[in-house]
Amino acid sequence: MEGLKIVGISFHTAGKIFDFDSQEFELTSGDKVIVETERGRALGTVVRNAREITPDEAPPKLKSILRIATENDLQMAHSNALREREALQFCQKCIKQRNMEMKLVRAEYLFDGSKIVFYFTADGRIDFRELVRDLAQHFRTRIEMRQIGVRDEAKQVGGLGICGRELCCSNHLREFAPVSVKMAKAQGLALNPTKISGQCGRLLCCLAYEYETYNEMKKTLPKCGKKVLLEAGPAEVISRDILAQKITLSRNGERFQMHINDLNKEINAAENKNSQAPAIQAKPDGKQSPSSPEKSRRRPVKTNQRPGKKNTEEKPAPSQEQKSSKESNGQEKSKRRRRRPRRRSQKQTKPAESES
Numbered sequence: 001m002e003g004l005k006i007v008g009i010s011f012h013t014a015g016k017i018f019d020f021d022s023q024e025f026e027l028t029s030g031d032k033v034i035v036e037t038e039r040g041r042a043l044g045t046v047v048r049n050a051r052e053i054t055p056d057e058a059p060p061k062l063k064s065i066l067r068i069a070t071e072n073d074l075q076m077a078h079s080n081a082l083r084e085r086e087a088l089q090f091c092q093k094c095i096k097q098r099n100m101e102m103k104l105v106r107a108e109y110l111f112d113g114s115k116i117v118f119y120f121t122a123d124g125r126i127d128f129r130e131l132v133r134d135l136a137q138h139f140r141t142r143i144e145m146r147q148i149g150v151r152d153e154a155k156q157v158g159g160l161g162i163c164g165r166e167l168c169c170s171n172h173l174r175e176f177a178p179v180s181v182k183m184a185k186a187q188g189l190a191l192n193p194t195k196i197s198g199q200c201g202r203l204l205c206c207l208a209y210e211y212e213t214y215n216e217m218k219k220t221l222p223k224c225g226k227k228v229l230l231e232a233g234p235a236e237v238i239s240r241d242i243l244a245q246k247i248t249l250s251r252n253g254e255r256f257q258m259h260i261n262d263l264n265k266e267i268n269a270a271e272n273k274n275s276q277a278p279a280i281q282a283k284p285d286g287k288q289s290p291s292s293p294e295k296s297r298r299r300p301v302k303t304n305q306r307p308g309k310k311n312t313e314e315k316p317a318p319s320q321e322q323k324s325s326k327e328s329n330g331q332e333k334s335k336r337r338r339r340r341p342r343r344r345s346q347k348q349t350k351p352a353e354s355e356s
Helices: 071-098 129-139 150-157 181-186 211-218 260-276 320-355
Strands: 004-010 018-021 032-037 040-053 065-068 103-109 115-121 142-147 227-229 234-241 246-251 254-259 280-282 288-290
Touching: 032 071, 040 071, 071 103, 071 115, 071 129, 103 150, 115 129, 115 150, 129 142, 181 211, 227 260, 246 260, 254 260
Parallel strands: 115 142
Antiparallel strands: 004 018, 004 040, 032 040, 032 065, 103 115, 227 234, 234 246, 246 254, 280 288
């Protein structure tokens, strides 16, 4: 089974990459080619070199490359770009005349000039049927109005970010990743909307670049408020510098900064010092001296005696009268125990006699 050669092609700068069958063409990154799409023919740029796959691994509805772009194709694409500016200006005039609450972003001509696509942003749904009629009568071609989001608007328009560089979405970012405020908190940034928002008004895409790195570096640092034991005494963690791996500690009202490696050494030294300290045992004469490791103590045997009182006096031997009284008491108790079952049997027989 013969394999297929697949190349990745993009139609715009930092746009999505689509797979096409290169057939017998030998293509490299940066080549201009003419391909067949669902909207018609288009001019694209190779951004991913060819790779071989089996027919089973091929994506559905795979289309092939028609030819390598010629000079005439490049001139047609340039003329279409000039026509796009004129179409954008005319559409903006029509929007102002009709007082439509929409912002026109960009106009795009298809490669063969069979359709013009207008991209716009709006807060809600807009009825632009009359606008499309005016545009169709003026340009004598098919018109398509497509509503996009604010992020897509920034991607198509471009601009400079707060860092002074070109926007990531218009330069190299091909897909938008989800961004949350949790990422800004993990990096210790001020939760000020003007500082963590981009030109589109949404959170900066660059917040997701270093989020995983910050989480990995935070695992080696103690949390704020934790108390650590140093050689000089206990201290409390006040703040952390995650990238520099430094910690600010407070001891007796004084603040000082330490690297995480130095802090671990201090903690280990303090633990070794406490473990090697000799135990103190008091002597009978009041002096104290180091003693050997304590022996295992046995639990005291429970007795009926009250704590604090000791019966040290010796009891006198019992006389013959006491012995005889004890023996008589024992015999009386044994007789009582023997008589108990007889009394119970008599109680049980009483109801039977009364019935008779």
